[in-house]
Amino acid sequence: MTTHVTIIGAGLGGLTLARVLHVxxxxxxxxxxxxxxxxxxQGGMLDIHDHxxxxxxxxxxxxxxxRGLVLDGRQASRAIAPDGTVLLDEPDDGTGGRPEVMRGELRRMLLDSLPAGTVRWGHKVSGVRTLGDGRHEVTFxxxxxxxxxxxxxxxxxxxxxxPLLSDATPEYAGLSFVETYLFDADTRHPAGAKTVGGGAMYALAPxxxxxxxxxxxxxxxxYVVLRRPLDWFAAIDLTDPTAAIARIAREFDGWAPELTTLITGxxxxxxxxxxxxxxGGHRWDRVPGVTLLGDxxxxxxxxxxxxxxxxxDGAxxxxxxxxxxxxxxDAFTEYERALFPRSAAEAAEAVRLHELMFGDGAPHGLIAMFTGEQ
Incomplete structure (x- = not known):
């Protein structure tokens, strides 16, 4: 194949596609x-799965x-009740079966694997239109x-x-994450560091x-997760970090201080x-010359x-x-034929997981999943 492939987006999916094409x-x-x-x-930790x-x-x-990017010990998981009681504590089993890496380092690895000039930075797409005969024009x-x-x-x-393929647009799922960092936590935030442990920590309530x-x-x-409408978050002035943090922390009044310090600190x-x-079952009819991957x-x-x-998807x-x-x-048809059922199944599982984590049965649904009872 000598036809050039044009990829919009240098996230992990687009870069993986570019790398496999280069191979x-x-x-x-x-x-x-x-x-x-x-x-x-580029975001936080990623749990990279075998399949x-x-x-x-x-x-x-x-x-x-x-393998050189994997952070040892980060497969540990614990679940903690709002009062600080440890409900589940699973240490890293040392098998490397769920290796954790930093997203930014993974992206850098992919970028470094591509020929110079493959990625054109500073090209924000403003529109795309069909030219006919399977060709499209991208305007920056x-x-x-x-x-x-x-x-x-x-x-x-x-x-x-x-929009070349589908009229579907993202809809708000009813909950939002509020993201913060604590640096040098073992020294500066010891209570929070001890609570989190060596890997992931989940403190869940409906x-x-x-x-x-x-x-x-x-x-x-x-990550603070709250099931609230968007206008609830719009009423919080995020340009005033101190006030915003205080407002979000109030939603956790009565929780153990070693948990709330992860917000207030x-x-x-x-x-x-x-x-x-x-x-969940998003799909489209085949349109010559174009397809999608990832989000x-x-x-x-x-x-x-x-x-x-x-x-x-990229691979x-x-x-x-x-x-x-x-x-x-033929390539696009074959790819989409497998993509659609795979995506639908994963979307259904993601909805199920969110209900276990943030629904009325939290945290017991997630613990049952961890222990193989769900």
């Missing part, structure tokens, strides 16, 4: 809105590089354009490419939760991350699978294009 000698260009690889923080994330990295020929915010016969939307929840993960060094990454301003989803295709509640699925699409040289439509 097979297929040229690609990735257009990314961010100005550089360091333009923003999708690691399979994708195997297809990309990057397993050895990946600076007024420049690119025409392509093979277009892949790897541009996330608010994809500019998706409609509200405090989640935390130990990242590199002594950094604790905290924050070293960063709170960042609101509303959860939006696409319909652009199947945005679902956070479940630990999003990054894994995006990379797997599967790359493999399909390599297996059908000169016939991208």
């Amino acid at each position: 097979h000698g297929i040229p690609a260009t990735v257009y990314e809105a961010e100005s550089s690889p360091a333009a923003r923080a 999708n994330g690691r399979a994708a990295l195997q297809a990309a020929g990057l397993i050895e590089e990946f 915010a600076d007024g420049t354009t690119v025409a392509t016969g093979l277009l892949v939307g790897a541009d996330g929840a608010w994809s500019r490419v998706r 409609g509200k939760s405090i989640l935390a993960h130990r990242e590199s060094g002594g950094t604790l990454h905290t 924050a070293d960063t301003a709170p960042v609101l991350r509303p959860v939006h989803t696409l319909p 652009a295709a199947h945005l679902m509640p956070p479940s630990g699978e999003g990054a894994n699925l995006a990379m797997y 599967e699409l790359g493999a399909a294009l390599a297996a059908h040289p000169g016939d991208a439509e």
